[in-house]
Amino acid sequence: MTETLSTPVTPSPDTSRRASSRVRSTSRGRRPGGAAGPSLRERRLSRTGLLAVTPALLLTAVFFVVPVALMAWMSLHRWPLLGRSTFIGLDNYVRAFTADDTFLRSIGFTLIYTVVITPILFVAGLALAFFVRRPSRASTFFRTIFFTPYVIGFAAASFLWLWFTDPSAGSVNAILTSLGTEVDQTSWFVEQWPALINVIVMVTWKVVGFQMILLLGGLNSVPEDVLEAAQIDGAGWWRRLTGIILPLMKPTIILVLVFSISGSLLAFEQFFLITKGRPDNETVTAVYWIYNVSFTKFELGYGAALSVIMLVLLLIVAAAQIRLLRGPKND
């Protein structure tokens, strides 16, 4: 950490000046009773530190801590947009699990989406990482292009995909037609599985470069000589991959999986903009349904209860991440 910064700083030239000034300042006697000084100084320092972090903490308190508490409180109420809220205990939670089919279906759909896309992203990301592993200019160019879709926004990417795969005006249609193939792309937007696959292709295009970059970092941590030794010993590429490379990359793999799992559980834009929940709310994700409940039906209390359930789900994933990451350290 210090090593990297020492280059721009180069404190060495003025050591002499520093030494002389130290003498000067002590003789000036800034603080009476030198030995007792530190405690006073320390206290002053702490106040400076606290003062410096206060503005950020204030914002965090108002727009993060308060909303978390308020969410729990709201979830116990019937809370309309306007008018008085009424306390109803756990009724919102009971309703979520017993009377709201769309919510349960949206959770199920979100889980299906997550379970399908996570291995796709991982395998594709790993394959790309192997592909661009060799250090060369062309590799760098390929990496850069593969990564580029990641930097644009999810909304922009969704609008783009809406156009790109549009059944009549879109470019995919133009290309397929020019190749002499007729494909009815309407189902890519209005039927559950075709629409899901369309979204998965879009998301893979958009984020696989990110996974590739992280996995490339992990791949480079695998010592070359170990692999060569294994090769000499006659281990085939599959053995080397599953027996050496993947186990050594474990921390990166966990990280990458957590990114794609937590990202997929929060999916919204790609479905809201591309499938619009069609057909009949079958491609509505959990966040999408919370949005519908809170901001189109304005049942804020019920929306808050659904958010709490969602949050618990996310915290379970986060806890699993921490446990998995701590695991390898112990053995």
Added chain:
Amino acid sequence: MTEPRSDASAPASSSTPVAAPPAAAIAAISPTPAASPRRKRGRGAVGVWWWVGGIVLVSLFALPLLSAVTGSLKSPAELQQRPATFFPQTLSGDAWSRLFDPSQGTLMGLANSLVVAIGTVALTVVLSTLAGYGFGRFRFRGSTLLFGVVLAGMMIPFSVLLTPISVVLRTLGVSNSLLGLVLVYTTYQLPFCIFIMRNAFAAIPDEIEEAAMIDGCSRRSVLLRMFVPLVVPGIVTAAIFAFLNAWNEFLGALVLLSDQALFTLPVVLQTKQIGQFGKVDWGLLDAGVVVSMIPCLLIFFLLQRYYVNGIFSGAAK
């Protein structure tokens, strides 16, 4: 917690999050260049297929991006033409002139997006630099706990908290305003940016500070004249991510703004995408998509080292 990775290649291992960006960002993530014999071997028969595969993949990745550009340059007549074309037969600036036509609302959306993104960057940079200074250089009662609270913000995504956030904004009287949106966006940029800035400040050797103080520098001038120049790489990384996240954000803007005149660009594009009378103005939508991609691509290509650095330090936390 950090990813182990070979020393020479580490572009941004967690211990050097922002202090010194690697020379070539994405190019820097490579195994030790010493592995040359293997490389030479690869340049044989495998080489051809590697090139073919690479070029095919690059085309596939670039195609959707390209199609938005070509779509935005087609005339309205050509967009109606069936079968559809990929490359425009005649270049038309029609969609672009509509994008900048005030009556379409896209220009307003662009302006709103810029205001929100720049506001978020300014507030985030100031607050996270101050907080990074506080957490990185001082130890005070509860500092560990408070830092933990800040980091907790990274665990809980803001899309799940929008329901209570909208109530808080209404209570404070800043609902349906760009200011409210900036405050919310800033709050959710802070965890990552404070994390970055704290590491940047903590990396400054104590001797520098002591020397300056002994020379009679006040604490404030140490911060402004000595520290801030040293943490510029961290500030750039924080600013990049604050800008991109605010610029690209959709759900929050959709929910927290109700006045059409305040809509940010993605929300305006969403109203365009629903289309009038069931007909989507593809040219306008494509031009809008291109405009919303431009800042992202510029930042990525021009400030790549900071960008990739930020990704790795974000991953390492």
